[in-house]
Amino acid sequence: MNVPELLAGRRICVCAGSGGVGKTTTSAVIGLGMAARGLRVCVITIDPARRLATALGLNELSNEPRRVDVARWRTGLTPGTGDPPGTAADVEPAAGELWAMMLDPKQTFDDLIDAAAPTVERAAAIKANGIYRQLSSAVAGSQEFTAVSKLYELAQSDRFDLLVLDTPPARNALDFLEAPQRLTGFLDGRALQALARPTGLGVRLLGVGAAPLLSGLKRITGLDLVSDITTFLGLLGPMAETFGHRARAVEALLRSPETAFLLIASAQAGSIDEAVWFAESLERRQLPFSGVIVNRFHHDLVGPTPLGDLEAALTAALGGDTDLAVRVAETMAAYHALAVRDDAELDRLRTRLGEVPLLAVPQFDAEITDVSGLARIHAYLFGSEAERAALIATLTA
Amino acid sequence: MPALLDHRLIFVTGKGGVGKTTIARGLGLLGAQQGRRVIIAELTPTCPEGGIAEIELDENLFFIAVDPQAAMEEYLRIKGGAVGSVLAHSRLFATLAMATPGLRELLGMGKIWELAQLERRTRDGDAYDLVVVDAPATGHGVAALRTPRVFADTARVGPIAAHAAAIATTIAEPDFTAVVAVTVAEEMPVRETLSLADTLADDGLQLDAVVLNQHRAARFSAEEDEQIAAALAARSPIRPGDAVAGALSAARSARARAEAQREHADALTARFGDRLVRVPALSDDPEGLAPAVAHALVKGL
Numbered sequence A: 001m002n003v004p005e006l007l008a009g010r011r012i013c014v015c016a017g018s019g020g021v022g023k024t025t026t027s028a029v030i031g032l033g034m035a036a037r038g039l040r041v042c043v044i045t046i047d048p049a050r051r052l053a054t055a056l057g058l059n060e061l062s063n064e065p066r067r068v069d070v071a072r073w074r075t076g077l078t079p080g081t082g083d084p085p086g087t088a089a090d091v092e093p094a095a096g097e098l099w100a101m102m103l104d105p106k107q108t109f110d111d112l113i114d115a116a117a118p119t120v121e122r123a124a125a126i127k128a129n130g131i132y133r134q135l136s137s138a139v140a141g142s143q144e145f146t147a148v149s150k151l152y153e154l155a156q157s158d159r160f161d162l163l164v165l166d167t168p169p170a171r172n173a174l175d176f177l178e179a180p181q182r183l184t185g186f187l188d189g190r191a192l193q194a195l196a197r198p199t200g201l202g203v204r205l206l207g208v209g210a211a212p213l214l215s216g217l218k219r220i221t222g223l224d225l226v227s228d229i230t231t232f233l234g235l236l237g238p239m240a241e242t243f244g245h246r247a248r249a250v251e252a253l254l255r256s257p258e259t260a261f262l263l264i265a266s267a268q269a270g271s272i273d274e275a276v277w278f279a280e281s282l283e284r285r286q287l288p289f290s291g292v293i294v295n296r297f298h299h300d301l302v303g304p305t306p307l308g309d310l311e312a313a314l315t316a317a318l319g320g321d322t323d324l325a326v327r328v329a330e331t332m333a334a335y336h337a338l339a340v341r342d343d344a345e346l347d348r349l350r351t352r353l354g355e356v357p358l359l360a361v362p363q364f365d366a367e368i369t370d371v372s373g374l375a376r377i378h379a380y381l382f383g384s385e386a387e388r389a390a391l392i393a394t395l396t397a
Numbered sequence B: 001m002p003a004l005l006d007h008r009l010i011f012v013t014g015k016g017g018v019g020k021t022t023i024a025r026g027l028g029l030l031g032a033q034q035g036r037r038v039i040i041a042e043l044t045p046t047c048p049e050g051g052i053a054e055i056e057l058d059e060n061l062f063f064i065a066v067d068p069q070a071a072m073e074e075y076l077r078i079k080g081g082a083v084g085s086v087l088a089h090s091r092l093f094a095t096l097a098m099a100t101p102g103l104r105e106l107l108g109m110g111k112i113w114e115l116a117q118l119e120r121r122t123r124d125g126d127a128y129d130l131v132v133v134d135a136p137a138t139g140h141g142v143a144a145l146r147t148p149r150v151f152a153d154t155a156r157v158g159p160i161a162a163h164a165a166a167i168a169t170t171i172a173e174p175d176f177t178a179v180v181a182v183t184v185a186e187e188m189p190v191r192e193t194l195s196l197a198d199t200l201a202d203d204g205l206q207l208d209a210v211v212l213n214q215h216r217a218a219r220f221s222a223e224e225d226e227q228i229a230a231a232l233a234a235r236s237p238i239r240p241g242d243a244v245a246g247a248l249s250a251a252r253s254a255r256a257r258a259e260a261q262r263e264h265a266d267a268l269t270a271r272f273g274d275r276l277v278r279v280p281a282l283s284d285d286p287e288g289l290a291p292a293v294a295h296a297l298v299k300g301l
């Protein structure tokens, strides 16, 4: 199994996972690799490391995809000079195109308002509203909300064969689905509108008089805030419904069989539980779970070796430098412990997830900041089973 | 300025996955080992499971997961009287309150504040000497720290404004509250830590400590690395399962990783000086991790 097989027939690939596991890196690799296979691909990245962004030719936030200049892919690459297999040539696109954008949540939000508002004046009034400003720039929710919004928008056009969505840093992999729902819940404003009209259905259904609710709200939040919210929702008016519709359309899109959810995970403790929980949550929401990429994996290079024997052999190899040999042996023991742990975790993951495809990407020595780094990961995600095994064997050398 | 563990409230934040939970546990354990009554409070931005119970982990060491919804219900019961308990049970009200920008964060911070009071508001709540907050990742973490001030300024009247103002004052009190940033020596986490320090400074706060977690000290000099590389080259072509070659290349990897970290570690040292505490990568099992981290912290603090 490899990424092209996982993504056969899919138009959307969502890379989810908890903070710092490699979502942005993996999204870039998938974009690169699929473009190299002739597809028109757009990667929606969120807050990439500066050096990686530069490597992709993205130097500022933008709300429109930009074509990634192929010539840039070669910077930092020296083809034909002993690069490991699967680097330069493999990632040069044949007929494909790679596009990328760095999501600008605030701008995306403003664009949404501009598009939905009946008049320019109304749009301006909304954008000037304090509650709107808080909403559109709040960390909690606005990245998630605008990311799926952008995905939806791009999916409506035929410009791309594949959209790869990187997801915002979050504590858990499903936050990017839940946060937009919370925000839409607010924008949709049914609860608030029910309050504004005290005879509203919502209030009566719950069997609670509106008066205590309203006064309770005042008691809790202070008057000014309530009137701010009411003004804001008044301004939004029927637009609120537009947001509701859109949210439902996004849900439908994510649920479609043309979408693939990939979980990016680390082999560290806790990732198993997370993966299992992620799989179950997706299933509950009827969302298509397609595979797990276990990133930063430590491969067991040589199996256990008695420390004493190893020290002796290393001393010989290092020209009798016992002190150095001991430290090398200790380093090996530490590495081996990690490898054993990762291996056990991967096994447990396999058992718990059953049929779900699993791909492991090794921990490299340096951060992935350029195209040759991406190419190295590419070899693991896009190669065949046999090619991967051959690569892992060369890790020793 | 009191020592870090002599604050009443320690707020631990940092980029996702860098080790906030691990360091918060280590700090909590260390505080407890030194005889304080400590609670570690996980401040979650989402609420997978409800509940707001204080669980005893160990001698002097407690844990609580602060669910904003449960925190709100508790607040309403304490403050809202009869109306409060009606509201506490209203689904509509809960939806509304949870969707109101910033209110979730405020309620979470309100509970943290309550835990840190010597006179607890909750019935049979005993006082803690130290509350260690396992805060959400930087962005959300800063939002949580700021929310009380923002609320106090926006909602100028009513009890919540007064309450928010009280919390904000506590947070701004350097003898009471400390902020700790956790980072690893990689580009993005370090950049976030530096910009966190700037953001806090704008609010009149500062980072009391920066923990460089998963730190890999250089174990091999450049000369030794050459020696190792030569020994590795001498074994070429390497036959599968060659343990010596495996060890030599693991050593080269370890050196390369330490080197890759150095530039970032230097940037942190330059900015934070002796406020920087290094905690090595400890390949312990999950149970052994907290004591090992506590041990590493005791040396650094």
Ligand SMILES: Nc1ncnc2c1ncn2[C@@H]1O[C@H](COP(=O)(O)OP(=O)(O)OP(=O)(O)O)[C@@H](O)[C@H]1O
Pocket (backbone or CB within 6 Å): A017, A018, A019, A020, A021, A022, A023, A024, A025, A026, A048, A049, A167, A168, A169, A170, A295, A296, A297, A361, A362, A363, A364, A365, A366, A367, A368, A369, B015, B016, B186, B187, B188
């Ligand atoms: N296989 C790997 N080997 C070594 N370093 C890696 C590997 N994969 C990713 N990294 C590095 O790990 C760091 C985090 O990666 P990345 O930014 O892709 O994670 P993320 O999941 O997008 O993080 P966030 O949740 O903060 O958005 C980067 O510095 C990246 O270069």
Ligand SMILES: Nc1ncnc2c1ncn2[C@@H]1O[C@H](COP(=O)(O)OP(=O)(O)OP(=O)(O)O)[C@@H](O)[C@H]1O
Pocket (backbone or CB within 6 Å): A018, A019, A170, A171, A268, A269, A270, B014, B015, B016, B017, B018, B019, B020, B021, B022, B023, B137, B213, B214, B215, B279, B280, B281, B282, B283, B284, B286, B289, B293
């Ligand atoms: N010093 C360390 N040595 C070894 N492993 C560590 C160390 N610090 C953290 N870890 C491991 O790294 C992983 C992430 O750590 P942790 O859960 O504390 O991060 P976090 O910042 O709380 O993550 P999140 O943002 O998801 O809440 C865990 O598996 C933890 O066991």
Ligand SMILES: [Mg+2]
Pocket (backbone or CB within 6 Å): A023, A024, A025, A046, A047, A048, A166, A167, A168, A169
């Ligand atoms: Mg990212």
Ligand SMILES: [Mg+2]
Pocket (backbone or CB within 6 Å): B020, B021, B022, B134
């Ligand atoms: Mg955590």
